[in-house]
Amino acid sequence: DAGITQSPRYKITETGRQVTLMCHQTWSHSYMFWYRQDLGHGLRLIYYSAAADITDKGEVPDGYVVSRSKTENFPLTLESATRSQTSVYFCASSEAGRRDYGYTFGSGTRLTVV
Amino acid sequence: GDSVTQMEGPVTLSEEAFLTINCTYTATGYPSLFWYVQYPGEGLQLLLKATKADDKGSNKGFEATYRKETTSFHLEKGSVQVSDSAVYFCALLNSGGYQKVTFGTGTKLQVIP
Numbered sequence: 001d002a003g004i005t006q007s008p009r010y011k012i013t014e015t016g017r018q019v020t021l022m023c024h025q026t027w028s029h030s031y032m033f034w035y036r037q038d039l040g041h042g043l044r045l046i047y048y049s050a051a052a053d054i055t056d057k058g059e060v061p062d063g064y065v066v067s068r069s070k071t072e073n074f075p076l077t078l079e080s081a082t083r084s085q086t087s088v089y090f091c092a093s094s095e096a097g098r099r100d101y102g103y104t105f106g107s108g109t110r111l112t113v114v
Numbered sequence: 115g116d117s118v119t120q121m122e123g124p125v126t127l128s129e130e131a132f133l134t135i136n137c138t139y140t141a142t143g144y145p146s147l148f149w150y151v152q153y154p155g156e157g158l159q160l161l162l163k164a165t166k167a168d169d170k171g172s173n174k175g176f177e178a179t180y181r182k183e184t185t186s187f188h189l190e191k192g193s194v195q196v197s198d199s200a201v202y203f204c205a206l207l208n209s210g211g212y213q214k215v216t217f218g219t220g221t222k223l224q225v226i227p
Contacts, residue, residue, distance in 0.1 A: 031213045042219040043158075043203070050212055090157055094213045100165050102148045102207060103215055105157035 006091050006106035013081050013113055021076045021109045023091030030096040032074040033103065034058075034066065036087040043090070049074055050096070081113045116141040120204050120218035127194055127225050135189040135221045137178075137204035145206040147171075147180050147187040148215070152201045161189075161202070194225045 004025040013019045023032065034046040045058030047066040055066050063085060065077045078085055088110050092103040121136040139145065146165045150158040162171035167182035176191045187204060204218040 043217045048212065048214075056212075092158075094215075096213055098213075099146045099207060099209065100163060102146075102150070102160050102163065102205060103158070105159070107157045 004091060004093055004104055004106040006089075006109050008109060009107065011109060011111045013111070015081060015083060015113055017081050019078045019081055019111070021078075021089055021091075021111070023074045023076070023106060025072055025074075025091075025093045025104075027093065027095075027104070028071055029093035029104075030071075031094040032068065033092040033094070034064075034074070034076045035090045035092065036060065036085075037090060037108075038087050046076065046089075078111075081111075083113050085111065086113045087111060116145070116206060116208055116214075116216040118204050118206055118216050118218035120202075120221050122221070123201075124222040124224055127223070129196055129225055129227050130193045131225075133189070133191040133194045133198075133223065135202055135204075135223070137187045137189065137218060139185050139187065139204075139206050139216075141185075141206055141208050141216075143209055144182075145208040147178070148205040148207070149176070149178055149187070149189050150203040150205060150217075152203065152220070154200070158203060194223070196225045196227055199223055199225045 007022045033048045035043045049055045049068045091106040117140045148163045149161040151161045152158045162173040164171040164180035170179045201220045203220045
């Protein structure tokens with residue numbers, strides 16, 4: 001099915017572990033984004049990508065790594081998870097240059113770091 | 115830089131009440147404006163949009179008018195239902211740079227029977 005898929009839906013990991021959150025989109029959108037959503041902070045941009053092999057930092061990139069070797073995939077890796085990274089993570093995509101097109105979001109990954 | 119300010123929530127209404135959620139923005143140029151809705155446990159979904167001044171976006175009984183003179187994009191619905199309970203985000207997309215959408219902090223709406 002067309003859309004944007006995040007996996008896993010839920011994840012519990014231990015402090016210090018590496019964990020990767022997956023994001024896959026089927027529209028061939030140029031732009032992809034990673035946000036985290038926390039109570040009291042709204043949505044905060046972690047990283048974004050304008051195209052394959054082009055990524056850049058958002059507001060809160062520390063402790064995260066991204067890659068984009070293919071247009072459709074944009075994984076987010078927590079190199080050494082900390083409790084402060086407990087959050088709900090959303091991936092989004094968008095078409096370049098379209099002013100009438102906002103973002104399409106995935107269903108989110110709820111990550112708990114214990 | 116660009117910013118979006120929404121009214122603080124939560125907003126609690128009885129079913130069939132009139133809804134207004136205020137949204138104002140600061141931006142250079144002529145941004146596009148959006149309202150997103152997030153139901154519990156889900157991602158954000160585009161609710162409606164407007165790309166130029168005086169445009170009215172509408173969907174599912176919700177409406178918002180792009181008012182450049184007051185830099186506002188207030189969300190309204192004439193008669194809310196319990197199923198409208200969700201968090202609503204106002205957002206803008208400006209031209210130039212990357213395809214960056216600036217989001218408001220969200221307003222939680224609870225509709226009680």
